[in-house]
Amino acid sequence: MAKQLGRDQQGITLRGSAEIVAEFFSYGINSILYQRGIYPPETFTRVQKYGLTLLVTTDPELKSYLNNVVEQMREWLYKCIVQRLVVVISSIENSEVLERWQFDIECDKTAKEESAPREKSQKAIQDEIRSVIRQITATVTFLPLLETACAFDLLIYTDKDLAVPEKWEESGPQFIANSEEVRLRSFTTTIHKVNSTVAYKKDSFP
Amino acid sequence: AQFVFEAALHGLLKLDTPIPNAPLARWQRKAKESGGPVPSPATALSPMKPANRSHSSSKTPSKTPGKSGSKIQNTPTKAGGDRYIPNRSTMQMEMANFLLTKENDPAEESPTKKEQQKAWAVNLNGFDIEEAKILRLSGKPQNAPEGYQNNLKVLYSQNMTPGSSRKNGRYIPSMPERILDAPDIRNDYYLNLIDWSSRNFLAVALDNSVYLWNHTTGEIIQLLQMEHPDDYVSSVSWIKEGNYLAVGTSNAEVQLWDIQQQKRLRNMTSHSSRVGSLSWNSYILSSGARTGHIHHHDVRVAEHHVATLAGHTQEVCGLKWSPDGRYLASGGNDNLVNIWPCTQGDSGEFAPVQTFTQHQGAVKAVAWCPWQSNVLATGGGTSDRHIRIWNVCSGSCLSAVDAHSQVCSILWSTNYKEFISGHGFAQNQLVIWKYPTMAKVTELRGHTARVLNLTMSPDGATVASAAADETLRLWCCFEMDPIKKKEKEKANSAKSSIIHQGIR
Numbered sequence: 001m002a003k004q005l006g007r008d009q010q011g012i013t014l015r016g017s018a019e020i021v022a023e024f025f026s027y028g029i030n031s032i033l034y035q036r037g038i039y040p041p042e043t044f045t046r047v048q049k050y051g052l053t054l055l056v057t058t059d060p061e062l063k064s065y066l067n068n069v070v071e072q073m074r075e076w077l078y079k080c081i082v083q084r085l086v087v088v089i090s091s092i093e094n095s096e097v098l099e100r101w102q103f104d105i106e107c108d109k110t111a112k113e114e115s116a117p118r119e120k121s122q123k124a125i126q127d128e129i130r131s132v133i134r135q136i137t138a139t140v141t142f143l144p145l146l147e148t149a150c151a152f153d154l155l156i157y158t159d160k161d162l163a164v165p166e167k168w169e170e171s172g173p174q175f176i177a178n179s180e181e182v183r184l185r186s187f188t189t190t191i192h193k194v195n196s197t198v199a200y201k202k203d204s205f206p
Numbered sequence: 207a208q209f210v211f212e213a214a215l216h217g218l219l220k221l222d223t224p225i226p227n228a229p230l231a232r233w234q235r236k237a238k239e240s241g242g243p244v245p246s247p248a249t250a251l252s253p254m255k256p257a258n259r260s261h262s263s264s265k266t267p268s269k270t271p272g273k274s275g276s277k278i279q280n281t282p283t284k285a286g287g288d289r290y291i292p293n294r295s296t297m298q299m300e301m302a303n304f305l306l307t308k309e310n311d312p313a314e315e316s317p318t319k320k321e322q323q324k325a326w327a328v329n330l331n332g333f334d335i336e337e338a339k340i341l342r343l344s345g346k347p348q349n350a351p352e353g354y355q356n357n358l359k360v361l362y363s364q365n366m367t368p369g370s371s372r373k374n375g376r377y378i379p380s381m382p383e384r385i386l387d388a389p390d391i392r393n394d395y396y397l398n399l400i401d402w403s404s405r406n407f408l409a410v411a412l413d414n415s416v417y418l419w420n421h422t423t424g425e426i427i428q429l430l431q432m433e434h435p436d437d438y439v440s441s442v443s444w445i446k447e448g449n450y451l452a453v454g455t456s457n458a459e460v461q462l463w464d465i466q467q468q469k470r471l472r473n474m475t476s477h478s479s480r481v482g483s484l485s486w487n488s489y490i491l492s493s494g495a496r497t498g499h500i501h502h503h504d505v506r507v508a509e510h511h512v513a514t515l516a517g518h519t520q521e522v523c524g525l526k527w528s529p530d531g532r533y534l535a536s537g538g539n540d541n542l543v544n545i546w547p548c549t550q551g552d553s554g555e556f557a558p559v560q561t562f563t564q565h566q567g568a569v570k571a572v573a574w575c576p577w578q579s580n581v582l583a584t585g586g587g588t589s590d591r592h593i594r595i596w597n598v599c600s601g602s603c604l605s606a607v608d609a610h611s612q613v614c615s616i617l618w619s620t621n622y623k624e625f626i627s628g629h630g631f632a633q634n635q636l637v638i639w640k641y642p643t644m645a646k647v648t649e650l651r652g653h654t655a656r657v658l659n660l661t662m663s664p665d666g667a668t669v670a671s672a673a674a675d676e677t678l679r680l681w682c683c684f685e686m687d688p689i690k691k692k693e694k695e696k697a698n699s700a701k702s703s704i705i706h707q708g709i710r
């Protein structure tokens with residue numbers, strides 16, 4: 001049984017790594033929702049995390065929806081069966097996919113058997129996560145404005161033989177037809193590595 | 207029956223009937239291709255596709271995940287032509303060569319091909335896409351309320367606001383008093399290219415030269431030009447007395463120039479990247495570089511580099527000493543604001559007494575309040591667009607206001623309890639705010655591209671703005687009422703005479 005990760009300990013265990021990555025997704029998704037204007041900015045509040053001031057939602061329904069996902073992610077990350085998390089932003093009126101934020105997860109499966117924690121300082125991981133989140137914030141300088149009201153969807157790519165838990169359903173990949181893509185930074189906990197990219201619909205005029 | 211056979215034989219032997227089942231003639235094939243839609247499913251499969259620009263998207267072989275599609279690339283078609291005109295730039299020589307020289311029949315998928323494709327898919331995606339299941343959490347969360355317009359457009363730009371109903375206390379001309387040409391000014395948000403001296407000289411850095419404009423006489427002097435054509439001036443700052451000008455360059459030098467003699471006094475090298483920001487504190491010159499380091503230079507001694515402050519991980523674009531010289535405020539591209547003390551701590555190292563992380567964008571606009579000590583105003587870049595007022599002793603944010611546009615510079619007025627901020631997209635305006643109510647006094651429009659820097663005249667009446675539209679505009683926005691001016695001067699002189707009397 002992997003041990004719980006103490007905050008001051010240097011070692012990273014599988015469970016600790018799953019926790020770190022799941023937490024990153026929670027704050028990352030909140031940042032995306034704020035920066036892209038999916039929900040009114042007044043419904044977000046500031047919290048301190050990773051040495052940054054981040055914006056998280058205060059809307060209770062949205063909060064519980066995100067918590068569900070993060071809980072599930074944490075479990076699947078621990079079992080190393082999740083490969084990708086995608087945030088799809090689509091227009092409400094015509095369901096056209098406008099933006100697609102993709103987070104690829106590479107899991108080192110050998111960590112399952114090991115019991116000794118890996119060496120990587122919390123601070124180093126925090127610094128890497130901080131860079132990714134700052135990049136997400138900075139993408140606003142080149143992503144096209146979302147003119148219409150949009151909704152978001154969360155897709156998770158898992159192993160084929162996984163039993164679909166209740167509340168989840170199967171879905172298609174929801175790609176963007178004519179897209180431009182930008183790779184963002186990645187971070188690693190030595191057990192999980194997360195690569196981020198954002199794809200957006202190319203503007204119709206040159 | 208035999209006639210049927212004969213007819214068939216004749217048909218076969220005759221060469222002028224259309225051959226059934228023959229491959230289409232080239233022109234027919236092309237016509238068909240240009241007519242039919244190119245059936246490639248969304249090729250945005252991210253891990254594989256390099257982030258290349260638009261013109262390559264229709265020509266790169268689209269590797270559809272796990273799909274056993276044909277690998278033959280559709281060549282770009284010319285509309286309806288029956289003569290094929292080759293276009294060398296769009297041809298793929300290697301692809302064509304490969305297709306011509308390979309031996310297997312591409313139409314039929316051999317089992318090894320399938321294996322190969324699968325192996326590629328696994329390699330590139332990190333897992334076998336066929337084997338992955340895509341799950342979606344059902345029960346969509348409540349969408350934003352009905353009336354909510356996606357306000358990104360409002361978030362990142364601002365429309366003309368109707369004029370405020372309350373009349374302004376004073377008249378502020380909406381047109382600039384003067385417009386100066388600033389050709390080749392670098393459109394780089396992170397540089398600080400203008401400064402106004404106490405002797406009424408406006409220094410402007412245009413790419414690799416620095417020009418001085420004398421406000422009183424209107425004459426222009428070219429002070430310096432960089433030797434290397436690829437180098438440029440990245441920051442300028444006048445010493446308080448106005449006789450020396452510090453110049454930061456792209457090749458990491460900090461130069462000190464004497465204006466009277468138009469000669470370079472010193473060339474201080476200690477940085478390893480361009481010096482984008484400078485600030486004076488009597489004889490100490492602080493410089494901020496692209497690496498995030500801030501160096502203190504004592505310009506009187508040979509060993510000028512007396513201290514290093516490491517508090518930023520990205521370019522230091524905002525740097526200002528407080529008027530009393532106790533604190534140095536620095537803003538960086540890492541969205542942090544650091545407040546540094548003027549003396550070292552116990553360990554001998556400089557450490558910030560405050561660090562503010564609330565800005566969500568680069569902090570270039572940094573300005574200390576001249577009439578209230580320890581009050582600092584900061585403004586964030588495109589991702590943030592907020593102006594924040596801080597008390598640096600307590601570390602609290604006194605107020606924050608959304609300016610709806612990238613903030614490049616903030617200046618406090620010495621004549622009124624107001625401050626002015628310079629902005630970018632979409633209106634490129636200067637906004638004057640009342641302090642501490644944070645009400646907008648007025649907006650000054652005119653620039654046709656984003657404002658890059660602001661600086662104030664020594665009498666505090668005029669603000670000069672440099673913008674990416676290659677102009678400098680001088681706005682008379684803080685002109686003192688002549689009656690009030692006389693009162694102020696009287697008050698000042700009265701004070702000194704009282705002191706005089708006291709000493710008797």
